[in-house]
Amino acid sequence: ASDCAELDPSLxxxxxxxxxxxxxxxxxAETRRSKIRDELLDSSASSLVAAADLMGALSPCPAxxxxxxxxxxxxxxxxxxxxxxxxARYIWPNRRMADLQGKVVATVRxxxxxELLKAMMVDFRxxxxxxxxxxxxxxxxxxxxxxxxxxxxxLEGG
Numbered sequence: 001a002s003d004c005a006e007l008d009p010s011l012x013x014x015x016x017x018x019x020x021x022x023x024x025x026x027x028x029a030e031t032r033r034s035k036i037r038d039e040l041l042d043s044s045a046s047s048l049v050a051a052a053d054l055m056g057a058l059s060p061c062p063a064x065x066x067x068x069x070x071x072x073x074x075x076x077x078x079x080x081x082x083x084x085x086x087x088a089r090y091i092w093p094n095r096r097m098a099d100l101q102g103k104v105v106a107t108v109r110x111x112x113x114x115e116l117l118k119a120m121m122v123d124f125r126x127x128x129x130x131x132x133x134x135x136x137x138x139x140x141x142x143x144x145x146x147x148x149x150x151x152x153x154x155l156e157g158g
Contacts, residue, residue, distance in 0.1 A: 074136055087104055090104055
C-alpha cells in the first residue's frame with residue numbers, strides 16, 4: 001500500500017469546483033479556502049486529506065526517494081516533461097497540427113534527446129548526484145513492451 005494519497009479526479013473538474021457554494025463574502029481568503037477544502041474532502045476517506053491541497057496532490061510523493069526510482073520510470077517521466085516544454089515552445093507561431101506534430105516528434109525522439117543530453121553534459125555543471133540521475137534515466141533504454149532498444153549511440157556513463 002502506498003503512503004501517498006490518491007488524487008480524486010473530481011477535485012480537478014471545473015464544474016465540481018464551480019458547484020461549491022461559498023456565499024460567505026465577509027470571510028477572509030483563508031477561511032474561504034478552508035471551507036472549500038472541507039467541502040472537497042470526503043471525511044470518511046482519510047487518504048484524501050493530502051489531496052485537499054491540489055498542488056500537494058500533484059507533487060511527487062513526499063516519501064519518494066529519487067535514488068529508489070527505477071531508470072525506466074525516470075526516463076518515462078523525463079520524456080513527458082521534455083515533450084511538454086517542446087510543445088509549449090512550438091505552439092507559436094501558429095502552425096498546422098501536422099506541422100506542429102512533426103516538429104515536436106523530431107525534437108523529442110530518442111536521437112534528438114541523445115544529442116541534446118551530450119551538449120548539456122558539456123555545457124552545464126551538474127553535481128555528481130544530478131549527473132547520476134541523468135545517466136540512469138538516459139540509459140534505461142526500454143520500450144513499452146519491455147524489450148531493450150538502443151539509440152544510435154549510448155551516452156558514456158561516468
